[in-house]
Amino acid sequence: MSIFAIILAILALLIALLYILEERTRRQFESKGVPYRGNVTYSFILNAFTGVSFIQNFTRTYNRLKSLNAKVAGGSDFGITKLLILDPDIIKSVLVKDFDHFVDRAGHIPTPKNDYLFAKMLLVLKGDQWKALRSKLSPAFTTGKIKRLFALFDQSGKKLVKFIEDETTTTNEMDLSTGYSKFAMDVIASAVCSMNSKAFEEKDPSVFEKMGDKLRLRFGAKDMIHMLVIVLAPKLANLLGFSIFDMEMQDFFSSAIKGSIHDRQEKNEKRNDFIQLMLEAREDKLKAEEGELSTFEKDAEIKSVGKASTSGDMLDDTGIVANCVLFVLAGFDTTQSLLLFCAYALALNQDVQDKLREEVETVLEDNGGEFSYESIHKMTYLDMVISETLRVYPPAGITERTSTQDYQVPGTDYVLKKGGSIQVNIAGLHQDPEYFPEPEKFDPERFSMENKAKINQYAYLPFGAGPRNCIGMRFALTEVKVAISHLVHNFRIEPSQKTLIPMKYTNENSLKPKGGMFLALNKIQH
Template structure:
């Protein structure tokens, strides 16, 4: 059902265009950007889970859905010291109009189900894209791969081939590598926001009225030499502490920014870093005879993917050398 929901068709593309240009007409016609069958499947699945968790004696689960239900009941606690800039921007009570409303109103069961759906779909094709292009860049940049292995292998050896959450957060070069992959190959080419108040674009006569849809070109910003020297060169040093400090934080948008940034960002990054660490620990990744250089992109999905899959060669890594 996840595959079905993520498959891009001409009809879905036409509906998306209609939503973008004539949103009121699209809503009036009762159109949906999602596949009706898969949406119904996941909605019923989540609603059933919500009811079961409210039954007397139901098992307590430490997962996203449980956190949403706790927030709904006013039982959630947030330690802001553990949050990064992205996450602090997204807190419900950050002074926005949403934060001034009762959480029980904001987080009704329909909204909880919608957020759970978003959490799943946002990390479905996007993580696949990130891991595909991570492996691709490892193969094309053996010097980067070796430097990453020198950081990852000793840490995983200490944990007998495993990786803890705490260890993952300490791998600085791995974080730089993942960030550069997201810069060079952002899964989404663009994002959009709606103006909630009239806005005058600085240094121009352009005034955006309330309700204006603004399309933000993620890929264009990520490849702008104004923010990234030699933007067409894959270089994890773009995300060294020194270079990040020189750059406006909104010049990096794989997860969006502000109160509407990606709800699953921390989960997605942890998941991807763990997968890449295990990949580098176990294998040396190299181009194969079928590897496309440069890679050809598919036009059948809204998420960046290679047209014929990703063909690479994997050789066992001798971890005794580290």
């Protein structure tokens, strides 16, 4: 028998084995009345090779299961049960009412030894460690703390306007991805790390931008193979020096931020940034403003997850670096995504843009021609536009939690075993006509004071829900409002010859336009 024939026989045997395992998994779910959506791993791999984006996959999966009137659907991923929740009432139970069963986010990816920052990020911490660190950090994200940073947001907004003016001197068309990348990085560098990103000082990406870009998780064919080795053969991954995050990036941020910490301690100096807030949290000196509860305290009541614990060494110098990097990871990509698609929606809906500009001009006139924290948050229509952008173009299409104990799924006969995961398909929910009539239509009026109360809050989850929602929500919304306000005040946004209509998406962990976001930006003379 030839080698080729042997290889074919082995492949055939492997395929047969995988088929048998799939059918057994399918029968296990269907015997409990739960439809089977398939193997999540295979779906991701197929998408990576065929170019189907995550957002398309999430929406198609949701619509197919919704047509079956399914409230939940079974799946598997590397042998881990993945239960997809479609019903808002069950979502509420999982994320809020029964949070004690789902304290942890998905945590089935081994941490390669080279990823020394990954293990100390709030995002991946579990149980009592997460609870303790979240409680310590929550006061850093209160309204009062973010208000102190507003001047930095506004400075970055003005730099963005100047950058766009320079880029559109010869043509009004530009890829707004570049400008918003620089804006998001400039805000994070100054407000989080007290660093000069130098993003707007040169046309090409600065070192800070390049390092931030290395944090982006991509899911092409090569990336999927790399991740498969880490998940399936962690010892081999360590031997080969594989890591989830680029080593040059980790070393860059570690050196810069630890240097800043050392400099402050040497000079006994305090700065107005999140490094300082984390240093205060480490010493238990960080408190919420009087009369203002932290995000952690405002969230749904957290049932006991075990004995009280301290954050231990989670906020040592490496821990502070890790959570600054997490800020870049979580805040850069998602913020840029929201800003890009908001500009896109405004370009395609001129009536919405005109109404928003009228509100911005009124606020500026009442505020002496400058934006303030209070004036930005006074703009109700701006808030409606952002909310609708998050509905139509959610930066994160899915959220996930891991069960810490066996869980009887409400309204079903299915018991999710400890260690299994639940997934909530945010993209699918946001496009469901049951909750949002004419979901393809961009309509900020859905979020007016009158209509907002009618929305099922567990069918609209751009920042998640419950105690493990996005801790940086206030920070993100404030910087986004600043950027959009500066943009519509200074430019009329229109589609250009290169604008993608309909939109196409890349295959990355957050929603991004394929090939950039080309728009026409026409300067408004005041």
